Amino acid sequence: MSIFSILSQKPWTSDQAKIDDKHSGKSSSMPLPRVALYVSMVVMGVLFTLFSVAYIGRMAYGDWRVLPEPPLLWFNSLVILMSSFAFHKATLSLKENNNRRTREYLFLAGALTLGFITGQLFVWRELVSFGYFVSTNPSYAFFYLLTALHILHLIGGLIAWLFVVYKSFTAEDESSNFPLSLNLCAIYWHFLLMVWLILFTMLLLT
Amino acid sequence: MSESIIPESELEEVELYHPKSWWTEKVFSQDAKLIAIQYGLTAFAIGFVALVLSWFMRIQIAFPEMAIISEGTYYQFITMHGMIMVVYLLTALFLGAFGNYLIPLMVGARDMVFPYLNMVSYWTYLVAVLVLFVSFFTPGGPTGAGWTLYPPQAILGGTPGQETGIVLMLVSLCIFIVGFTMGGLNYVITVLQARTRGMTLMRMPLTVWGIFTATVLALFAFPALFVSAVMMLFDKLLMTSFFMPALVEFGENLSYGGGSPILFQHLFWFFGHPEVYIVALPAFGIVSDLISIHARKNIFGFRMMVWAIVGIGALSFIVWAHHMYVSGMNPYFGFFFATTTLIIAVPTALKVYNWILTLWKGNIHLTIPMLFCLGFIVTFLNGGLTGLFLGNVIVDVPLSDTYFVVAHFHMVMGIAPVLVILGAIYHWYPLITGKMLHDGMGRFHFWITFVGSYLIYFPMHYLGFIGVPRRYYEMGQTEALYTSSAADLNVFITIAALAVGFAQLVFIYNVFWSAKNGKVAEKNPWKSTSLEWQTPEQPPIHGNFGKELPVVYRWAYDYSVPGAEDDFIPQDVPNEKVKLAEGYTELGVEKT
Ligand code: HEM
Ligand SMILES: [Cu+2]
Numbered sequence: 001m002s003i004f005s006i007l008s009q010k011p012w013t014s015d016q017a018k019i020d021d022k023h024s025g026k027s028s029s030m031p032l033p034r035v036a037l038y039v040s041m042v043v044m045g046v047l048f049t050l051f052s053v054a055y056i057g058r059m060a061y062g063d064w065r066v067l068p069e070p071p072l073l074w075f076n077s078l079v080i081l082m083s084s085f086a087f088h089k090a091t092l093s094l095k096e097n098n099n100r101r102t103r104e105y106l107f108l109a110g111a112l113t114l115g116f117i118t119g120q121l122f123v124w125r126e127l128v129s130f131g132y133f134v135s136t137n138p139s140y141a142f143f144y145l146l147t148a149l150h151i152l153h154l155i156g157g158l159i160a161w162l163f164v165v166y167k168s169f170t171a172e173d174e175s176s177n178f179p180l181s182l183n184l185c186a187i188y189w190h191f192l193l194m195v196w197l198i199l200f201t202m203l204l205l206t
Numbered sequence: 207m208s209e210s211i212i213p214e215s216e217l218e219e220v221e222l223y224h225p226k227s228w229w230t231e232k233v234f235s236q237d238a239k240l241i242a243i244q245y246g247l248t249a250f251a252i253g254f255v256a257l258v259l260s261w262f263m264r265i266q267i268a269f270p271e272m273a274i275i276s277e278g279t280y281y282q283f284i285t286m287h288g289m290i291m292v293v294y295l296l297t298a299l300f301l302g303a304f305g306n307y308l309i310p311l312m313v314g315a316r317d318m319v320f321p322y323l324n325m326v327s328y329w330t331y332l333v334a335v336l337v338l339f340v341s342f343f344t345p346g347g348p349t350g351a352g353w354t355l356y357p358p359q360a361i362l363g364g365t366p367g368q369e370t371g372i373v374l375m376l377v378s379l380c381i382f383i384v385g386f387t388m389g390g391l392n393y394v395i396t397v398l399q400a401r402t403r404g405m406t407l408m409r410m411p412l413t414v415w416g417i418f419t420a421t422v423l424a425l426f427a428f429p430a431l432f433v434s435a436v437m438m439l440f441d442k443l444l445m446t447s448f449f450m451p452a453l454v455e456f457g458e459n460l461s462y463g464g465g466s467p468i469l470f471q472h473l474f475w476f477f478g479h480p481e482v483y484i485v486a487l488p489a490f491g492i493v494s495d496l497i498s499i500h501a502r503k504n505i506f507g508f509r510m511m512v513w514a515i516v517g518i519g520a521l522s523f524i525v526w527a528h529h530m531y532v533s534g535m536n537p538y539f540g541f542f543f544a545t546t547t548l549i550i551a552v553p554t555a556l557k558v559y560n561w562i563l564t565l566w567k568g569n570i571h572l573t574i575p576m577l578f579c580l581g582f583i584v585t586f587l588n589g590g591l592t593g594l595f596l597g598n599v600i601v602d603v604p605l606s607d608t609y610f611v612v613a614h615f616h617m618v619m620g621i622a623p624v625l626v627i628l629g630a631i632y633h634w635y636p637l638i639t640g641k642m643l644h645d646g647m648g649r650f651h652f653w654i655t656f657v658g659s660y661l662i663y664f665p666m667h668y669l670g671f672i673g674v675p676r677r678y679y680e681m682g683q684t685e686a687l688y689t690s691s692a693a694d695l696n697v698f699i700t701i702a703a704l705a706v707g708f709a710q711l712v713f714i715y716n717v718f719w720s721a722k723n724g725k726v727a728e729k730n731p732w733k734s735t736s737l738e739w740q741t742p743e744q745p746p747i748h749g750n751f752g753k754e755l756p757v758v759y760r761w762a763y764d765y766s767v768p769g770a771e772d773d774f775i776p777q778d779v780p781n782e783k784v785k786l787a788e789g790y791t792e793l794g795v796e797k798t
Binding site for chain 1: 760
C-alpha cells in the first residue's frame with residue numbers, strides 16, 4: 001500500500017475499521033533481518049552521499065590538486081568486483097542445493113575481500129612513499145578518509161561473513177536461516193561494490 | 207462484528223530474552239522499559255549539569271562585578287550548556303527514553319525488535335556522555351567554541367579548550383551518533399514490523415507518529431554531524447584543511463590553507479535544523495495525546511496532524527541555511543531559504559489550531575499534565591512567531607547574534623519541549639512506577655517553571671531589540687547599547703532563572719519521594735484508550751502484555767463516544783463489548 005493511501009485512511013469510520021481489524025500489524029512481509037539491512041543501507045548511503053557532497057564542494061576551491069591514480073586501484077576494483085561476483089555465484093549454487101560449491105564461493109568471496117583491503121593499504125603506502133600525506137592537500141585527505149571509511153564498512157561485512165560461514169556448516173538443519181543470511185550478505189557486498197565504484201569514479205574525475 | 211474474522215497472529219511469538227543474573231536483569235538489561243529508564247536518568251543527570259552551568263552564566267551576566275567566572279569559562283559554559291541541552295538531554299530523552307518506553311507498549315509489542323542492539327545503544331550513549339563530561343577535567347577544560355563549533359576558531363589557539371576539550375567534544379558526538387543509530391534502527395523497525403494485530407499505522411497514537419518521524423529525521427540528519435565532526439577531527443589532529451583557510455596566528459603562518467569554514471556551516475545546519483524538529487515532533491505527538499486525554503475529546507483533525515508531522519519532517523531538510531543569513535550568502539539563496547522557512551510555518555500553525563480546537567468545548571481536566579500542555583501551546587506559539595521574524599532575511603540581519611535569538615530559540619526548542627517532557631512525566635509516572643506524583647509539589651513546580659520561564663525569556667526580546675549581543679560575558683560601560691535599565695533587567699532575569707532552577711529541585715525531590723511515598727495509582731488513572739495502560743500489570747512487567755498480545759479494534763481517540771457509558775473506549779475493546787449508556791441500542795444509535 002502506498003504511503004499516500006495509508007495517510008488518507010480515516011481510522012475513525014466504521015467502514016475503515018472493518019478493513020483495519022484484519023490488519024496483521026506488519027507493514028511489510030519481509031523478514032526482520034532484511035528490513036534491518038535495508039534501513040542500515042539507507043543510513044550508510046546518506047553518510048557516503050554527504051561525504052561526497054563535501055568532497056565535491058571542497059573541490060571547487062583553488063588549492064585543489066589532482067590526485068595521482070595508482071594503477072593498483074584498477075586492480076583492486078577488479079578484485080572487489082570479483083568478490084561480489086563470488087557472492088552471486090554462492091547464492092546461485094545454494095539454489096541448486098550444492099552446499100559444497102556454495103561454501104567454496106563463500107570462502108573465495110571472503111578471500112577476495114581481504115585481498116581488496118590489502119590492496120588498498122598498498123595504495124596508501126605508495127601514496128605516502130611519494131610524499132602525499134593526509135595534510136598535503138585536501139584531495140589526498142579525502143582519498144584517505146573515504147577509502148578508510150569504505151574499508152571499515154567492509155570489515156563490518158567480514159564480521160557478518162564469519163557468521164555466515166559458521167552457519168553454512170549447519171545449513172542442512174530445517175531451522176537454519178542460512179539462505180537468508182547468505183542472500184543479505186551478498187546484497188551488502190553488492191552495495192559496497194556500488195559505493196566503491198562511485199567513489200572511484202569521483203576520484204578519477206578530479 | 208464477531209471476533210472470528212480477526213486473522214490468526216502472523217507474528218511468530220518471539221522467544222523473549224530471559225535474564226540469567228541480577229546483572230543482566232537490572233544493569234545490562236535488554237528490556238526496553240528499563241533501557242528507557244536508564245536513558246532517562248542519564249539524560250537528566252547530564253542535563254542537570256547544563257542547568258547548573260546556566261546559573262553561573264546568569265549570575266555572571268547580572269553581576270559582572272562579582273566576576274564569578276572568567277570570560278574563557280563563560281564560553282566553555284555556553285558551549286557545554288547548549289550542546290548538552292540540545293543533544294545529550296532532549297534528543298536522548300525523547301527518542302532514547304520516551305521512544306523506548308512507549309513505542310513497544312503503544313503499538314502492542316513485547317519489546318523492541320532487536321533488544322540486544324537496544325542495550326548496546328544505551329551503553330554507547332553513556333560512554334558518549336562520560337567522554338563529554340571528562341572534558342571538564344582535562345587541561346584547558348571543555349571547548350568554548352559555542353555549541354555550533356564553527357571552525358576555524360573552534361580548533362585555534364585563543365579559544366578555550368582547544369587543547370583537548372574540542373577533541374573530546376567531537377569524539378563524544380561521534381560516539382553518540384553511533385549509539386543513536388543503533389537505537390534508531392530499533393525504533394523505526396519496531397514501528398513498521400512489530401505492531402499487534404489490527405494496529406494499522408493510522409491507528410497508532412500521535413505520540414508514536416511523532417517519535418517515529420523524528421527518528422527517521424535523525425537517521426538522515428545525524429550523519430551530517432558525523433561527517434562534519436570527523437572532518438574537523440582530521441583538521442585538528444592531522445592538520446588537513448577541509449574547513450581551515452590559510453591563517454596567521456600570533457604572527458605565525460599556520461600550515462592550513464584553502465579550506466572552507468562555510469562548508470562546515472552547511473553540514474552543521476543540515477543536521478542542526480532537522481535537530482530542532484527531532485526535538486519538536488515527539489513533543490507535538492505527546493502534546494496531542496495528552497490534550498486529547500485530559501480534555502476527554504478526540505484530537506481535532508487527526509489526519510491533518512499526521513500529515514503535518516510528516517510534512518514538517520520532510521520540509522525541515524530544505525530550510526537549513528536560514529541559520530546562515532549573515533555568512534555572506536547569495537541573496538537569491540537567502541530568498542529561497544526564507545521562502546521555505548515561511549512555508550514550514552503553515553503545517554506548524556495548523557497543529558496549533560488543531561490543539562486549540564481540540565480544547566474547544568472539551569471537558570478540560572486541569573490536571574498537571576494538562577497544565578504543562580497549555581503552557582507548551584502558549585510558549586511554542588510565542589517562539590514560533592518570533593521565528594517568523596527571524597526567518598526573514600532583512601529582519602534577521604540586525605537581530606542576528608542578539609538576545610532576540612536567545613529568546614527565540616529558548617522559547618521554541620528549550621522551554622516548549624521541556625514543558626512537554628515534564629507534562630509527559632507527570633502523565634506516565636503512574637505507569638512507570640505505579641505511584642502518583644505528589645500533586646501539590648507538582649502544581650508548585652508547574653507554576654514556577656511556566657511563569658518563571660516567561661519572566662526569563664520575554665524581556666530578552668527587548669534586550670535583543672536594543673542590540674544587546676549574545677555570547678558576551680560582560681557588556682561593559684557602553685551606555686548607548688547597554689543602558690542601566692538593561693542591566694537592571696538582567697538582574698531581574700537572573701533572579702527568575704534561579705527561581706526556575708529551584709523549582710526543578712523540587713521536581714527531582716518529588717520524583718524520588720513519590721516513588722516511595724506516593725499515592726498508589728489506580729489502574730489507568732487518566733482513563734486513557736491507548737494500549738500502554740491496558741497491560742495486565744501496572745507497571746507492566748517483562749514482556750509487557752499477558753499470554754496473548756492485545757488485538758486492536760479502534761483508533762486511539764475514542765473519547766466521549768455517544769452511546770458508550772464510559773467516556774473512553776480502550777483500543778483493544780471490540781464494539782460488542784462496549785458497555786452502552788442508557789437509552790442507546792448501539793454506539794451512536796439512540797433508542798426510538
Ligand atoms: C531555565 C533554563 C535555562 C537557562 C536559565 C538558560 C540560560 C542560557 C544562557 C545564559 C545562555 C547563554 C546566552 C549567551 O550569553 O549568549 C544560554 C545559551 C543556550 N541555551 Fe540555554 N538556558 C536554559 C535552558 C535551555 C534549554 C532547555 C535548552 C535546550 C534547547 C537551551 C539551549 C541553549 C543553547 C543552544 C544556547 C546557545 C549556546 C551557544 O550560544 O553556543 N537552554 N542559555
Ligand atoms: Cu532552523
